[in-house]
Amino acid sequence: MKETISIQNVSKRFGQKMVLQDINFRVEEGKINGFIGPSGAGKTTLVKMIVGMDVPSSGSIHVLDHTMPNLNILEEIGYMAQSDALYTELTGMENLKFFASLYKLNKAERHERIQYAAGLVNLTEDLTKKVGAYSGGMKRRLSLAIALIQDPKILLLDEPTVGIDPELRFSIWNELERMKNEERKTIIVTTHVMDEAERCDYIAMIRDGALIAWGTPKELKERYHASSFDEVFLNAGRENQ
Amino acid sequence: MRTAALIKRIFQQMLRDKRTLALLFVAPLLVLTLMNLVFNGKTVDSTIGVENVSPAMITQFKAADIKVETFNQTSSTKNTMEKHDLDAFLKIENGRPELTLLNTDPTAAKSLQMKIKQMLSTQKAAAKDPIQTHYIYGSKDTGFFDVVSPILIGFFVFFFVFLISGVGLLKERTTGTLERLMATPIKRGEIVLAYLIGFGAFAVIQTIIVVFYAINVLDVVLVGSIWNVLLVNLLLALVALSLGILLSSFAASEFQMVQFIPVVVIPQVFFSGIFPIEGMADWLQALTKIMPLYYAADALKGVMYKGFAFSDIMGDILVLMIFAAVFIILNLFALKKYRKL
Numbered sequence: 041m042k043e044t045i046s047i048q049n050v051s052k053r054f055g056q057k058m059v060l061q062d063i064n065f066r067v068e069e070g071k072i073n074g075f076i077g078p079s080g081a082g083k084t085t086l087v088k089m090i091v092g093m094d095v096p097s098s099g100s101i102h103v104l105d106h107t108m109p110n111l112n113i114l115e116e117i118g119y120m121a122q123s124d125a126l127y128t129e130l131t132g133m134e135n136l137k138f139f140a141s142l143y144k145l146n147k148a149e150r151h152e153r154i155q156y157a158a159g160l161v162n163l164t165e166d167l168t169k170k171v172g173a174y175s176g177g178m179k180r181r182l183s184l185a186i187a188l189i190q191d192p193k194i195l196l197l198d199e200p201t202v203g204i205d206p207e208l209r210f211s212i213w214n215e216l217e218r219m220k221n222e223e224r225k226t227i228i229v230t231t232h233v234m235d236e237a238e239r240c241d242y243i244a245m246i247r248d249g250a251l252i253a254w255g256t257p258k259e260l261k262e263r264y265h266a267s268s269f270d271e272v273f274l275n276a277g278r279e280n281q
Numbered sequence: 282m283r284t285a286a287l288i289k290r291i292f293q294q295m296l297r298d299k300r301t302l303a304l305l306f307v308a309p310l311l312v313l314t315l316m317n318l319v320f321n322g323k324t325v326d327s328t329i330g331v332e333n334v335s336p337a338m339i340t341q342f343k344a345a346d347i348k349v350e351t352f353n354q355t356s357s358t359k360n361t362m363e364k365h366d367l368d369a370f371l372k373i374e375n376g377r378p379e380l381t382l383l384n385t386d387p388t389a390a391k392s393l394q395m396k397i398k399q400m401l402s403t404q405k406a407a408a409k410d411p412i413q414t415h416y417i418y419g420s421k422d423t424g425f426f427d428v429v430s431p432i433l434i435g436f437f438v439f440f441f442v443f444l445i446s447g448v449g450l451l452k453e454r455t456t457g458t459l460e461r462l463m464a465t466p467i468k469r470g471e472i473v474l475a476y477l478i479g480f481g482a483f484a485v486i487q488t489i490i491v492v493f494y495a496i497n498v499l500d501v502v503l504v505g506s507i508w509n510v511l512l513v514n515l516l517l518a519l520v521a522l523s524l525g526i527l528l529s530s531f532a533a534s535e536f537q538m539v540q541f542i543p544v545v546v547i548p549q550v551f552f553s554g555i556f557p558i559e560g561m562a563d564w565l566q567a568l569t570k571i572m573p574l575y576y577a578a579d580a581l582k583g584v585m586y587k588g589f590a591f592s593d594i595m596g597d598i599l600v601l602m603i604f605a606a607v608f609i610i611l612n613l614f615a616l617k618k619y620r621k622l
């Protein structure tokens with residue numbers, strides 16, 4: 041089993057405010073990992089530190105055996121931010137082309153990746169429209185396509201399915217599973233939707249900046265004598281108080 | 282390569298934003314034209330009432346485009362002037378001239394007073410020739426606009442480039458795309474470079490349009506080389522560009538960017554030489570030394586009005602280059618807010 045991400049004793053504070061406390065977590069290659077917790081728990085902060093956009097106040101993060109932040113490793117990380125960061129004056133196609141040209145891809149690869157990513161999120165038809173005219177769900181899907189554009193080994197998706205209809209959400213999860221199985225991608229997904237937790241291989245429950253429980257969905261349900269993830273979360277929270 | 286992609290994207294966005302383009306290319310021309318009209322407007326012909334004045338003098342007034350109305354034995358000067366709409370009244374009593382000015386417009390009154398005084402003195406000296414006047418710079422046709430226009434050209438280049446580059450990068454900050462860029466392998470230096478080149482290209486075009494318009498259409502005096510004018514303006518645009526994108530990191534919205542104008546841009550106008558700097562308090566004069574526009578205005582006035590050569594403005598050019606370099610380096614640090622690397 042190859043380890044792709046390791047988070048060691050990571051704490052993060054903004055000013056006086058402690059946002060993450062002593063997080064330890066390892067991520068294996070070819071697994072879907074869910075960071076689950078209510079909003080404000082610190083999921084986004086943790087993801088940003090893995091990308092290297094922010095640095096831990098203490099502790100360290102390694103991705104593919106390199107200490108983050110590391111510019112070269114960013115070539116291998118596909119990141120989807122929680123809030124869509126798109127150029128609204130440009131078309132979907134222009135957005136994809138722009139982000140694609142920031143990575144080491146040749147012309148043929150770029151073209152192929154754009155077609156693939158747009159197709160995956162069902163946007164091929166809408167690529168000539170300006171992003172300003174997209175609906176919230178379409179923007180979310182374009183952000184996801186951009187995260188996949190350079191065919192990265194690691195995907196960090198911050199609430200990827202918010203505002204996406206159930207059918208497309210289902211097909212996106214199928215695709216994530218396919219990428220994990222066939223391409224051995226390491227995937228981290230944050231969510232506060234508990235039913236998405238079922239589809240993860242491994243789950244980290246975060247609450248108030250602390251990692252309160254981790255394990256496979258099955259393990260967690262057994263450990264907390266729960267039938268659903270809502271229950272797991274409530275019971276785990278109670279136990280930690 | 283990544284820089285090229287970023288530049289291409291800036292072009293795409295700018296070319297799609299017609300209003301910003303208009304602001305950049307048309308607005309400076311409009312304002313310059315307006316300024317030209319305001320400053321070079323013909324003075325309205327003055328009318329003077331005279332009493333007991335020699336015919337020779339009246340001829341002289343007429344030659345100087347002053348309308349003359351003759352009166353006899355007026356009792357109240359004020360009433361006469363108001364009744365006949367006179368700007369001045371000249372009465373010679375016992376060989377002593379007495380001039381009354383309406384003075385509703387002090388500037389116009391002053392210039393009229395000057396003209397009349399001059400005529401009275403030439404009368405006294407009984408000299409046929411008017412005083413010979415020599416001008417070191419400019420000529421008797423030099424207007425206020427000719428003197429301030431080099432400064433105005435510099436100011437507009439500075440102002441519009443500052444605003445548009447600042448707002449441009451600010452949009453990138455507020456929409457989160459700048460932060461998103463930091464999750465790609467792009468280097469901070471590449472971003473700063475792309476912004477300098479991307480917006481710089483528009484600044485170059487704007488500068489060229491403004492300079493050529495002022496010189497060829499508005500007929501502003503240009504004694505020195507146009508290449509030096511362009512060089513100074515391009516450097517000033519670079520300073521404005523790097524300062525604009527730097528200050529955008531301290532603004533949270535477009536409105537806050539606009540708030541920088543009275544703080545950063547307007548004071549520079551006061552210290553650029555439109556108003557005499559020599560008369561200011563020492564500490565105020567020292568303040569001019571930290572204003573990029575002061576150096577640009579100095580160089581532009583030198584080249585355009587006094588005909589300075591490159592070697593004469595080298596000092597100013599050097600200072601402008603230092604300003605730009607400092608702002609660019611500060612920009613690299615300001616971007617650390619988004620990614621520590």
Ligand SMILES: Nc1ncnc2c1ncn2[C@@H]1O[C@H](COP(=O)(O)OP(=O)(O)O)[C@@H](O)[C@H]1O
Pocket residue numbers: 054057059077078079080081082083084085086
């Ligand atoms: N740049 C920041 N400065 C100060 N506080 C922050 C900053 N970013 C996040 N926080 C705080 O950190 C906490 C965790 O936020 P976040 O990581 O976004 O949570 P989540 O993604 O789980 O909803 C919140 O209380 C938030 O207010």
Ligand SMILES: [Mg+2]
Pocket residue numbers: 080083084085122198
């Ligand atoms: Mg979040």
